[in-house]
Amino acid sequence: MAFTLEIVTPDGIAYSHAIEYVVLPTTEGEIGILPGHIPLIATIAPGELKVTRSGQDEFLAIDKGFVRIMGDVVAVLTEAAIHIDEINLSAVEEAEARAKEALEEARLRKDIDPSELQRLEATARFAFIQKISKQKRS
Numbered sequence: 001m002a003f004t005l006e007i008v009t010p011d012g013i014a015y016s017h018a019i020e021y022v023v024l025p026t027t028e029g030e031i032g033i034l035p036g037h038i039p040l041i042a043t044i045a046p047g048e049l050k051v052t053r054s055g056q057d058e059f060l061a062i063d064k065g066f067v068r069i070m071g072d073v074v075a076v077l078t079e080a081a082i083h084i085d086e087i088n089l090s091a092v093e094e095a096e097a098r099a100k101e102a103l104e105e106a107r108l109r110k111d112i113d114p115s116e117l118q119r120l121e122a123t124a125r126f127a128f129i130q131k132i133s134k135q136k137r138s
Helices: 089-108 114-137
Strands: 003-009 012-019 021-026 029-033 040-044 047-053 056-062 065-070 073-078 081-083
Touching: 012 047, 012 081, 021 040, 047 114, 056 114, 089 114
Parallel strands: 003 073
Antiparallel strands: 003 012, 021 029, 021 047, 040 065, 047 056, 056 081, 065 073
């Protein structure tokens, strides 16, 4: 028996497939979802999401967000998501270094817009999550 996993980011649908099992990182710890799970809304923590689809495991790096489990649909709303196979480790390491540098510079400025600071923090956080996830699976 399968259910649908949909991962939606501000850029659009990042993942939408019928799956057998998913493990999500939440702020309360990892939760595993099987078909017939009770309705639930939870806060997603940045980390790695594990999906079992057609008997094969897949991994995605995701940023913070929310999950809603209702019936046979698990909907994840997150700021960013990427399949582990699509991560270019050297590009992510470079992006992480640039984001950290920009973040340090921004913190020294007194006139920085708080939304710009949040954007830089999110960029650095997601680059770090991608790097850790890719290194675990390489």
